[in-house]
Amino acid sequence: MAPQTRRLTFPKVFIERETDSEPSSSDEEEEEEEVEEEEEEKVVENKNVDEERMEESLEAKKKGKAPITISLKKVCKVCKKAGHEAGFKGATYIDCPMKPCFLCKMPGHTTMACPHRVATEHGVIPAPHRNTLNPLAYVFERQIRPDILRIKPAFVIPDQVNCAVIRYHSRRITCLEFHPTNNNLLLSGDKKGQVGVWDFGKVYEKMVYGNIHSCIVNNMRFNPTNHDSVYAASSDGTISCTDLETGISLSLMNLNPDGWQGPSSWRMLYGMDMNSEKGLVLVADNFGFLYLVDTRSNNKIGEPILIHKKGTKVVGLHCNPVQPDLLLSCGNDHFARIWDMRRMEAGSSLHDLAHKRVVNSAYFSPLSGSKILTTSIDNRLRVWDSIFGDLDSPSREIVHSHDFNRHLTPFRAEWDPKDPSESLAVIGRYISENYNGAALHPIDFIDISTGQLVAEVMDPNITTITPVNKLHPRDDVLASGSSRSIFMWRPKEKSEPVEQKDERKIVVCDRTEKKKSRKYGDESGDDSDDDKFTSKGKKLKSKSNKPEWKLTRCSS
C-alpha cells in the first residue's frame, strides 16, 4: 500500500510535545517519526486509546502547549527516512539506498547494483602487481616452489550434502578439524566449549565432550606426534590436551588462575597452532600476547611476547608448513604479521600486512607456504602471491560478503590443501541470494589467483549461514559448520554412502537446554528422547521443495 493512501486511511494524531526546549528541525523530524510507528500500532489495535490520546492532546493544547502533528507514513527501518523500505521482499533483500553498498562498502549503489556482486563472478581489485623479485628472492622462489603447478588442474567441488549431524552441538560451531590420518574423523568445537568427535563414515558414530572447556573453543589442532590427542585454545583462558580415546583432558596453561576478576583482566586464548619441528604449541590471547608451550614438558617457555597492539585480540596463528621458523599472526589491530621464530620480541616482525578492518584469519599456502591468504571484515579477501616478493600491498583484493561480526562465528577463507596450484579457497557467504524463492547463503569456492567464483555450494535445507568450512586434506570432501549443525559435502558424482549402503546419512541430535543442565560430558542418555528428533525432522522436510534428506533418529 502506498504511503499516501495510508495517510488518508488513519486519522491524524496529536501528541504532546515532550520537551519545552527549542528543537532543531531535524530533531523534530526524527522525534515525529519515532512516535509515528508506535501510534500506528495503537490505532489499529484500539480506537479508544487513540481517542483518549486525542483528548489528552487537546487538553494540552488548551493549556498552551503546542502539539505537533503526526502523519502516518512508512519509513525505512535502516535510515528511518520515508519513500523507500529496506528488508526482505520474498527471498530477496532490498538494500537501503541511503547507505553505502552492503557488499563492497562504497557509496552510490546498493548490493544489487554492486559491480562486485557475487553472482557469476567476484569483483577483484588487482592491487598494483609489484612482485618484482630480487635475485635472492629468486633463489628462494626456485628452491621452495618447485612443485607448485603453474597450470591449474580442474577443480573438484564437493557440492552435495553427503551426510550431516544436525543440532549436534548445543551452541554454534566455532571450528572444525580433520584427523591427520583417519579419513573419516572430524573434530568440532563450539561456543559453549564442547568438543565433538564424529566418524562421518559411520554417520551415527559421534561423541561430544562437554567438560574440556567452559566457553568458546577458538582453535583446535591435532598433536602432530600423537594423532590421538588434540590441543584446543579457549576463551576460558586455558589450552587443553585431550586424549580422544579416553576423553581425558589436561590443561596445559591457565591464564585466569584467580578466576573472574572482571572483564578487564579476564584473558582469553584465540589463535593457536602447533610447531612440530620445535615441539611447541603457540597460542595468543585477547591482549596481544603470544605464549609458547613445550609439548613434551607441558611447560610454558619464556615470557609472553607482545605480537599485536596491546589490548587487542590475536585471533589467528599459523606456522609456515615449509619453513618452521616463519610464523604468521593476525588480529583485531587490523594487521597480519610475519615473524621469525628465532627472533620473537615485541616490534620485531618481519612484515606487517595492513588491512582496513579486523583480520579474521591469515594462512600461508598449504604446500609451498609461499602465498598468504587473509580474510578481513572489510569484506575483502587478500592474497599475497609470494612472501619473497613485495609485501607492501596485496597482489589481489577480492570483494566477498563475510563481514558480520557478532552472533556468528567469524568467517575464514580456507585453502584447499589438495590443490597443487594453491589457488582454490573456500569461504561461507554472509549475504543471501534468492535461489528459487529461498534466501540461501552459499559456500563459495574462489580461485584466489583470479578472484573468480568457481562454485557456490548450497542446499535448500540449509537456511542458516555457514561461516565455518574446512576442506579434507586428502579426499574431495568439505566439512561445514552452520549454526549448531555439521554438514559433510561430496561431489555429486561421488555422493555414494561413505562406508556402506546406510540410510542414516543425516543424524538429528537435539541437545536441548534441559539436557544441558545434566552433568558435563554425560552422553549416555542422549538417545532417550529420540521422538523429538523425528518431529523436528519432518518440519525441516516440509520446508523444502527439492529432493529431501532422509532424516533419521539418532542412534549409536
Add this chain to the structure above:
DNA sequence: ATATTATGACCCC
C-alpha cells in the same frame, strides 16, 4: 506470531 537474547567491533567524545 513476535519479543528477547547472546554478542562484537567501532565510533565518538
Add this chain to the structure above:
DNA sequence: TGGGGTCCCTAATA
C-alpha cells in the same frame, strides 16, 4: 583511553 551508544540479511527460544 575507555565507556556507552549504535549497528542492514542471526538463530533459537519463549
